[in-house]
Amino acid sequence: MSSGERPTHNRPDESAALIQEGSASGDNGGKMSRQNPGARAPRRFLPFAVAACSIICACVFGALGTFVARSESMTPAFIGVTVLVAVATLGGWQVLFWRAFRSVQVPMATVKFKLAKILEAQELRPLHMKNGIETAELIGLINKLIETTKSSQKSGSELEFANKVLIRERDRVRHTLDSMGTGVLAVGSDQRLIFANRAAEPFLTLPAKEVAGKWLQECVGDQQLLSFLTEPASNTAGTADRMEISPENAPSSSVFSVTASTIGDDKQRVSGKCVLFQDVTNVKRAESAREEFVNSVAHELRTPLTSIKAYVEMLIDGEATDGDAKREFYNIIYEETDRLNRLIDNLLNISRVEVGTVVVNRTPTRLKKLIEDSASVVESQIAKKQLQFDIDLPDRLPAVEVDKDMMNVVLVNLLGNAVKYTPENGRISISSTSTAEEIVVNVSDTGIGIAEEDAQRVFDKFYRCGGKGNDEVPGSGLGLYITRQIMRLHGGDVTVSSRLAEGTQFSITIPRSAVVTSLGDYEHDR
Amino acid sequence: MIAKTIVVVDDEPHIRHIIGRKLQGAGYDVRTASDGEEGLALLQTVRACLLITDLQMPRMGGFELCAACREDPRIRTLPIILVTGSVVRSADVRAKSEVLGNIYCVSKPFSPRKLLQQVQELVESETPE
Numbered sequence: 001m002s003s004g005e006r007p008t009h010n011r012p013d014e015s016a017a018l019i020q021e022g023s024a025s026g027d028n029g030g031k032m033s034r035q036n037p038g039a040r041a042p043r044r045f046l047p048f049a050v051a052a053c054s055i056i057c058a059c060v061f062g063a064l065g066t067f068v069a070r071s072e073s074m075t076p077a078f079i080g081v082t083v084l085v086a087v088a089t090l091g092g093w094q095v096l097f098w099r100a101f102r103s104v105q106v107p108m109a110t111v112k113f114k115l116a117k118i119l120e121a122q123e124l125r126p127l128h129m130k131n132g133i134e135t136a137e138l139i140g141l142i143n144k145l146i147e148t149t150k151s152s153q154k155s156g157s158e159l160e161f162a163n164k165v166l167i168r169e170r171d172r173v174r175h176t177l178d179s180m181g182t183g184v185l186a187v188g189s190d191q192r193l194i195f196a197n198r199a200a201e202p203f204l205t206l207p208a209k210e211v212a213g214k215w216l217q218e219c220v221g222d223q224q225l226l227s228f229l230t231e232p233a234s235n236t237a238g239t240a241d242r243m244e245i246s247p248e249n250a251p252s253s254s255v256f257s258v259t260a261s262t263i264g265d266d267k268q269r270v271s272g273k274c275v276l277f278q279d280v281t282n283v284k285r286a287e288s289a290r291e292e293f294v295n296s297v298a299h300e301l302r303t304p305l306t307s308i309k310a311y312v313e314m315l316i317d318g319e320a321t322d323g324d325a326k327r328e329f330y331n332i333i334y335e336e337t338d339r340l341n342r343l344i345d346n347l348l349n350i351s352r353v354e355v356g357t358v359v360v361n362r363t364p365t366r367l368k369k370l371i372e373d374s375a376s377v378v379e380s381q382i383a384k385k386q387l388q389f390d391i392d393l394p395d396r397l398p399a400v401e402v403d404k405d406m407m408n409v410v411l412v413n414l415l416g417n418a419v420k421y422t423p424e425n426g427r428i429s430i431s432s433t434s435t436a437e438e439i440v441v442n443v444s445d446t447g448i449g450i451a452e453e454d455a456q457r458v459f460d461k462f463y464r465c466g467g468k469g470n471d472e473v474p475g476s477g478l479g480l481y482i483t484r485q486i487m488r489l490h491g492g493d494v495t496v497s498s499r500l501a502e503g504t505q506f507s508i509t510i511p512r513s514a515v516v517t518s519l520g521d522y523e524h525d526r
Numbered sequence: 527m528i529a530k531t532i533v534v535v536d537d538e539p540h541i542r543h544i545i546g547r548k549l550q551g552a553g554y555d556v557r558t559a560s561d562g563e564e565g566l567a568l569l570q571t572v573r574a575c576l577l578i579t580d581l582q583m584p585r586m587g588g589f590e591l592c593a594a595c596r597e598d599p600r601i602r603t604l605p606i607i608l609v610t611g612s613v614v615r616s617a618d619v620r621a622k623s624e625v626l627g628n629i630y631c632v633s634k635p636f637s638p639r640k641l642l643q644q645v646q647e648l649v650e651s652e653t654p655e
Contacts, residue, residue: 299611299612302635303541305634306541307538317639
């Protein structure tokens with residue numbers, strides 16, 4: 001790294017020192033020291049000057065000695081001068097060697113000491129010292145090494161930080177995907193799994209955390225799903241294939257929609273598949289219920305329509321020759337028209353209840369009068385079958401806040417059923433009892449009764465009891481369903497108890513909270 | 527000449543009455559039952575040349591009755607007219623009928639006149655001269 005690329009977070013003094021020392025001793029350090037020796041240069045060159053003088057003196061002395069030896073005339077003065085010159089020469093050499101030794105030894109010791117301090121403190125700082133020309137390059141190189149190490153350390157910590165961020169983000173994505181109810185699976189083009197979340201585990205033979213990098217064949221047990229996943233991906237990124245599957249280790253009725261979308265890279269090249277497993281059990285159930293409802297409605301509407309059409313056609317064709325036959329045909333057409341009308345009413349009531357648009361218009365209502373009014377609706381049918389009809393109500397039956405029209409539907413449904421399923425000369429009765437929590441109205445008959453298995457389902461939509469006698473009675477299987485819905489809208493309920501061939505009792509319960517404690521305006525409305 | 531027997535199975539008494547009256551008027555011997563179980567029991571006791579059954583009935587429905595017929599060697603090839611008021615499953619009904627074989631679907635509301643024509647065609651084609 002050049003000095004210009006140094007990080008900006010260095011302290012200014014350090015940076016300045018580094019730049020100065022680095023430039024003085026770095027790539028062009030030697031050149032700088034030769035070009036600009038500075039103010040200390042005469043001092044540095046003094047030992048060398050002394051040494052040079054001593055050597056010159058020694059040379060002069062040697063030459064002089066040679067000359068004297070040839071002349072053979074040695075005087076004491078000459079000997080003294082010679083000794084003096086010899087001493088001066090030796091001193092010069094000593095100074096020369098001492099300075100040379102000190103100029104290397106002192107900076108080296110300083111460098112050693114500072115490096116030891118750096119190691120001890122484990123803090124990389126550049127060396128600041130008055131380096132001589134001998135050690136300038138060394139100091140520069142050491143500082144450069146320190147700087148490079150610091151940069152590497154910084155890069156390392158940056159990488160570590162980036163790695164931590166990546167791990168945190170990866171965990172966050174995994175936790176988010178694990179919290180999803182939809183199973184997610186990523187498969188590479190090489191048929192190896194990249195990722196699976198927890199919701200995808202029912203479709204895997206291994207825990208979701210262990211599938212990364214494994215072959216599809218190792219992780220997916222269901223052959224149908226496996227062949228779907230191993231199908232070659234479409235060449236266009238973003239396209240999707242779909243299938244439905246019931247996983248082996250899920251409840252038998254569970255249905256999952258499996259959607260495989262191709263994963264594309266930046267250049268829209270397909271690099272794998274992203275597979276989603278969505279639980280569509282409830283959607284399927286709703287679809288099935290809707291289909292069942294439409295089917296049942298169609299059947300119930302077409303049955304009376306078939307009778308009407310057929311009897312009219314036979315009348316047109318003149319198949320009813322006598323008056324009795326004609327009367328019978330007309331009566332059937334009339335009854336079947338009524339049946340159609342009731343069915344349509346029931347369907348409308350169901351629609352209102354189920355859609356939630358029904359408004360319970362609660363008004364204070366005398367329960368006794370409500371029962372008597374409802375009974376009058378079925379009076380003619382009771383008389384036709386010569387049934388005994390008993391109304392056994394207490395004298396002081398309270399007034400209740402209910403939707404009068406809805407309660408009328410409930411009572412007419414129950415009384416109508418009692419009439420329909422009770423053979424001629426049978427008995428129907430209506431009675432009431434009260435408890436601390438509720439008021440109970442019972443509609444009983446001595447009819448054909450309901451089998452135990454049917455009794456549990458009579459309140460289901462479109463359910464009709466099988467068995468002897470039931471098939472003779474036309475009906476849609478909606479009346480009791482609507483009865484229960486209406487009673488529940490009032491905070492009450494309807495229950496049934498029955499014995500085959502002995503009779504049936506339906507009981508509706510109205511909560512005490514619906515009882516009108518103060519008649520108030522009710523007395524005037526009556 | 528002995529009248530050919532046709533079994534009519536329907537939980538609706540009026541439908542049984544209409545079909546019975548129309549077929550009896552054409553000279554057929556008509557036996558009726560109100561659900562699949564009763565109809566199957568009736569088929570064991572009479573030598574029927576045709577079965578007319580409703581699809582939706584309590585206890586045993588029309589398809590169950592057809593399947594039971596196909597398992598009984600005596601009535602395995604008995605022609606069946608399946609009367610259905612179903613709308614959403616008409617394709618499903620026809621597909622299942624094809625699987626069981628020799629089943630003809632009639633939709634409600636049907637014309638007794640046309641039903642009689644279809645019965646006559648079927649009985650004549652099925653009965654060897």
